Amino acid sequence: MKQAMKQERNDFQSTFRICTRTGILRFVHLSGRREEREGSSLFYTCVTEHNEDESDVDMLTGLFGPMQFASRMNVLCRQDVTSEEEKYAVLAFNIENFRLINERFGMQEGDLCLKILADILSQAFIEGIVCRTPVDSFYVLIRIDQMNHALNVFRNLLAEQMRKEWNCVVNIGGCLVPSEGWKPSVCMDHAMQACRSLSRFNGKRFAWYDKELADELTFARYI
Structure with a gap:
């Protein structure tokens, strides 16, 4: 489980959150690709040079x-x-x-x-x-x-x-x-x-x- 979570976070190391609405998490990659995932309170932390105080x-x-x-x-x-x-x-x-x-x-x-x-x-x-x-x-x-x-x-x-x-x-x-x-x-x-x-x-x-x-x-x- 920890390995899976670690891999999942790695997938989003170059992303940041646009906004969170109930039940949907929206992300945008720095490359411009966008993605949506189901969820309610989970979000991924950027670990790029552009990371900001959450x-x-x-x-x-x-x-x-x-x-x-x-x-x-x-x-x-x-x-x-x-x-x-x-x-x-x-x-x-x-x-x-x-x-x-x-x-x-x-x-x-x-x-x-x-x-x-x-x-x-x-x-x-x-x-x-x-x-x-x-x-x-x-x-x-x-x-x-x-x-x-x-x-x-x-x-x-x-x-x-x-x-x-x-x-x-x-x-x-x-x-x-x-x-x-x-x-x-x-x-x-x-x-x-x-x-x-x-x-x-x-x-x-x-x-x-x-x-x-x-x-x-x-x-x-x-x-």
Whole structure:
């Protein structure tokens, strides 16, 4: 039995966990190959140079924390370092006026709302990497050629699964990851700036961080 467990762990020495949902464990190999196994609480520890502290996992949702997200982003983006075109985007997701859900329905309902959103993101962006931050925002790293389909799935699931009485409005900001010289923290910050800019526009729920927005934010700092 010990020999079998040892061999099984060796099979996953070059993998890391994407997310854990009840009854299913999802893994992705650093080579890009994905695999699912049945289970509920077992996960395999990476023993590569990219291994991170397993404590950086959000306790409420089971998603990666920001440090794990940044590490995985570096691993995946480094594979395309020779490309001259952007191949990945960082998306920031924020529930507009989330505090009102907590105030009106209570913290337990607020936590349930976050868990449902985390589950929707995990389903929609199955080909990406999802994380939650301590300030109740979510980030996704996704290939640009997979993004539009994943966003459509996300919007459909959001309409189906979110409770109507919460009246959730989810804003999304995007930042293209440069082909070289990227910094995860900068990409995440730019995506969130684009996300927060949407609160000024009625009906618009997606914005890119581009030169126009960057110039506008820079101008605002000097007013």
